[in-house]
Amino acid sequence: MLYWHPFTAQAHGKLMQSLNTYRAGPDERGHFGIFGGRYVAETLMPLILDVERSYAAAKADPAFEAEFRQLLAQYVGRPNPLYHARRLTEAFGGAKIFLKREDLNHTGAHKINNCIGQILLARRMGKKRIIAETGAGQHGVATATVCALFGMDCVIYMGATDIERQQPNVYRMKLLGAEVRPVQSGAATLKDAMNDALRDWVTNVHDTYYLIGTVAGPHPYPAMVRDFQSVIGDEVRAQILAQEGRLPDSLVACIGGGSNAMGLFHPFLDETGVRIIGVEAAGHGLDKAHAASLSGGRPGVLHGNRTYLLQDNDGQIAEAHSISAGLDYPGIGPEHAWLHETGRVEYVSVTDTEAVEAFQRCTRLEGIIPALESSHAIAYAGKIAASLPADHLMVISLSGRGDKDVATIARALGDIHLGGLV
Amino acid sequence: MSRIETRFQDLKAEGRAALVTFITAGDPDIATCQSILDRLPAAGADLIELGMPFTDPMADGPSIQLAAQRALAAGASLAATLEMVAAFRKTDNSTPIVLMGYYNPIHTWGAERFAVDAARAGVDGLVIVDLPPEEADELVPHLRAVGLDFIVLTTPTTDDVRLPAVLANASGFVYYVSIAGVTGTASASESAIEEAVSRIRRHTSLPICVGFGIRTPAQAAGVARLAEGAVVGSAIVQAIADTIGTPATVTAPLALVEELAAGVRAARR
Ligand SMILES: Cc1ncc(COP(=O)(O)O)c(C=O)c1O
Numbered sequence: 001m002l003y004w005h006p007f008t009a010q011a012h013g014k015l016m017q018s019l020n021t022y023r024a025g026p027d028e029r030g031h032f033g034i035f036g037g038r039y040v041a042e043t044l045m046p047l048i049l050d051v052e053r054s055y056a057a058a059k060a061d062p063a064f065e066a067e068f069r070q071l072l073a074q075y076v077g078r079p080n081p082l083y084h085a086r087r088l089t090e091a092f093g094g095a096k097i098f099l100k101r102e103d104l105n106h107t108g109a110h111k112i113n114n115c116i117g118q119i120l121l122a123r124r125m126g127k128k129r130i131i132a133e134t135g136a137g138q139h140g141v142a143t144a145t146v147c148a149l150f151g152m153d154c155v156i157y158m159g160a161t162d163i164e165r166q167q168p169n170v171y172r173m174k175l176l177g178a179e180v181r182p183v184q185s186g187a188a189t190l191k192d193a194m195n196d197a198l199r200d201w202v203t204n205v206h207d208t209y210y211l212i213g214t215v216a217g218p219h220p221y222p223a224m225v226r227d228f229q230s231v232i233g234d235e236v237r238a239q240i241l242a243q244e245g246r247l248p249d250s251l252v253a254c255i256g257g258g259s260n261a262m263g264l265f266h267p268f269l270d271e272t273g274v275r276i277i278g279v280e281a282a283g284h285g286l287d288k289a290h291a292a293s294l295s296g297g298r299p300g301v302l303h304g305n306r307t308y309l310l311q312d313n314d315g316q317i318a319e320a321h322s323i324s325a326g327l328d329y330p331g332i333g334p335e336h337a338w339l340h341e342t343g344r345v346e347y348v349s350v351t352d353t354e355a356v357e358a359f360q361r362c363t364r365l366e367g368i369i370p371a372l373e374s375s376h377a378i379a380y381a382g383k384i385a386a387s388l389p390a391d392h393l394m395v396i397s398l399s400g401r402g403d404k405d406v407a408t409i410a411r412a413l414g415d416i417h418l419g420g421l422v
Numbered sequence: 423m424s425r426i427e428t429r430f431q432d433l434k435a436e437g438r439a440a441l442v443t444f445i446t447a448g449d450p451d452i453a454t455c456q457s458i459l460d461r462l463p464a465a466g467a468d469l470i471e472l473g474m475p476f477t478d479p480m481a482d483g484p485s486i487q488l489a490a491q492r493a494l495a496a497g498a499s500l501a502a503t504l505e506m507v508a509a510f511r512k513t514d515n516s517t518p519i520v521l522m523g524y525y526n527p528i529h530t531w532g533a534e535r536f537a538v539d540a541a542r543a544g545v546d547g548l549v550i551v552d553l554p555p556e557e558a559d560e561l562v563p564h565l566r567a568v569g570l571d572f573i574v575l576t577t578p579t580t581d582d583v584r585l586p587a588v589l590a591n592a593s594g595f596v597y598y599v600s601i602a603g604v605t606g607t608a609s610a611s612e613s614a615i616e617e618a619v620s621r622i623r624r625h626t627s628l629p630i631c632v633g634f635g636i637r638t639p640a641q642a643a644g645v646a647r648l649a650e651g652a653v654v655g656s657a658i659v660q661a662i663a664d665t666i667g668t669p670a671t672v673t674a675p676l677a678l679v680e681e682l683a684a685g686v687r688a689a690r691r
Contacts, residue, residue, distance in 0.1 A: 029556065037556070037557050038554065038556050038557060039525060039552045039553060039554075039557055040552055040554060041480070041481045041551050041552060041554070041575070041577075042554050042574075042575045042576065042577045042579075042580055042588065042599070043481075043577040043578070043579050043599065043602050043603075044579075045554045045556065045579075045580075045584075046579045046580065046581065046584060047579065185487060186477065186478075191478065195478050195479075195480050198480045198481075199480060199481070199482075199483075199604045202480075202481060202602060202603055202604055203602060203603040203604060203607070203608075204602075205579055205602045206602070299529075300526045300529055300530060301524075301525045301526045301529050301552065302478060302526060303478075303480070304552075306529075309526075311526070311530065313530070314499040314500055314501070314527055314530065315476075315500070315526040315527035315528070315529060315530030315531070316476065316477045316494060316499075316527070317477045317478050317526070
């Protein structure tokens with residue numbers, strides 16, 4: 001259903017002129033309103049334009065689409081269930097809660113959806129060497145996995161801090177044949193890993209494809225990653241129609257760069273009746289160290305796009321903090337920045353402590369160990385569900401499984417012994 | 423005529439190329455950096471590139487990354503960078519200064535206001551690494567309005583089809599990044615540089631300066647035979663890093679600049 005809504009013309013430029021939909025972006029220069037774009041070194045520009053052309057051609061090629069769909073079905077295990085979580089529903093005491101089970105995908109998170117799409121593109125472009133950044137290690141594992149599947153060389157950049165807190169994933173990547181390069185600069189987390197990945201790309205531009213793991217980076221990445229992840233929302237639509245006979249009333253997803261959220265949200269953006277909520281990481285609290293770029297940042301330019309960033313008054317980028325490595329990033333995908341400014345999506349935040357509580361609750365009540373990232377979405381759902389009626393259908397993106405997080409959780413719960421063991 | 427134009431015209435009359443030196447503003451601290459900056463022309467720098475420190479220098483190798491970290495830790499900022507230029511201008515009104523860095527601090531300052539403030543401080547041009555022609559519209563008109571040059575980067579990947587679009591915004595000089603890579607790592611061969619420079623010349627009459635990977639007087643001399651300028655950055659920054667905490671922090675980089683200048687001056691064109 002299309003409808004009109006009040007945009008401020010100045011903020012949204014060309015894209016907006018014909019706009020009666022939230023799903024038309026980006027424009028031909030990769031802008032979502034004032035956000036997005038291609039702020040990269042000249043060395044990379046020709047390659048980025050090539051990625052854009054190649055992706056446009058792939059998108060128009062039914063054989064590409066068919067291979068993507070086939071791998072999602074047979075290799076990733078899609079569609080994954082939309083699960084009615086009865087005990088969480090009961091505990092929250094209001095809205096009817098559904099979990100979209102991205103944790104059941106091969107490799108344990110939504111990240112693989114995008115990796116399948118991009119590895120097919122890289123192969124089409126004749127690239128033999130793949131690089132990627134990773135925070136939680138889920139994107140690194142998914143990238144290493146598709147590289148193993150397609151026989152490509154794989155180098156993963158990962159902050160030294162994240163290597164420490166996501167050990168199981170580091171070893172998985174190595175088993176899969178990837179080289180994991182520790183990044184020491186800055187706070188040694190996701191932002192720094194992305195800097196080093198970009199440095200590698202500039203240096204190896206002739207044979208290397210950068211497989212970005214979220215809806216950020218220069219155009220066409222935010223749109224491309226969104227397209228590959230939209231399978232999440234497309235499935236939810238079909239599943240809830242089949243299970244409940246109608247569309248959901250609300251969608252809730254956590255946001256690092258924003259790819260699982262965008263994948264869930266995008267197919268519903270023009271459904272006015274659907275309330276859409278993105279959950280950022282409030283870390284120790286919005287007045288302390290956190291990773292909530294929309295709640296606590298302002299527009300700037302980093303890693304190839306204009307978006308909301310945590311930064312100081314001099315435009316120096318601030319270090320983010322979240323207990324969850326996958327959300328520990330001072331920026332957010334540009335389309336989210338735009339959806340925030342248009343008011344279509346609500347962006348809220350959840351602290352480390354609240355996320356750890358939600359992690360435990362989901363684990364105990366449903367027998368599902370959620371990723372710490374996804375636990376942020378569960379925590380926020382828990383805050384609002386009680387105020388909503390029992391016939392309110394709420395879909396939470398369970399973006400990944402929490403096996404990788406058990407040591408972090410043990411430490412957070414003060415279980416020093418267990419923290420050292422696992 | 424701008425300082426940059428005048429300088430290249432004078433050097434042409436002298437029959438030699440320019441030595442362009444890079445240091446990061448505020449490295450290792452603002453006072454020491456000012457001492458180095460003020461003495462660069464006497465040591466033989468013909469143009470000065472002053473790096474605007476940024477937390478996330480995506481196109482820089484370890485030497486310049488660490489320089490930015492040292493500068494920021496010492497309290498450097500974009501405002502402090504402009505103050506350093508203004509102080510330099512009290513004693514030198516002819517050596518061109520080009521600010522080099524990343525877009526976000528300028529975006530934060532406000533592109534239009536920054537152009538005005540930079541011109542007032544005595545800046546002559548800007549090189550913004552992460553502002554390709556596709557996005558340059560938001561800055562270039564403001565620079566033009568106050569007479570600042572937008573110095574474009576061309577690279578080994580900028581082919582003949584793309585060069586005209588890249589050069590459309592250019593003024594002052596053209597900066598040829600001679601390798602695909604980050605600063606302070608590999609060096610291009612002289613033959614590769616020669617070929618690239620003559621290719622760029624077919625598209626522009628602006629002076630061409632070549633940078634990335636030039637570390638020694640011999641390399642600088644080699645480039646000085648082929649182009650209007652040789653840019654040296656990481657080697658000078660490393661000379662600062664190697665002597666931090668000693669009096670040589672000022673003299674060591676300047677001694678290197680003297681050697682580089684001798685190389686460039688010996689290479690008559
Ligand atoms: C399970 C899981 N969820 C969410 C995220 C955050 O990324 P995005 O916001 O792109 O979905 C990550 C990132 O590592 C993740 O591993």
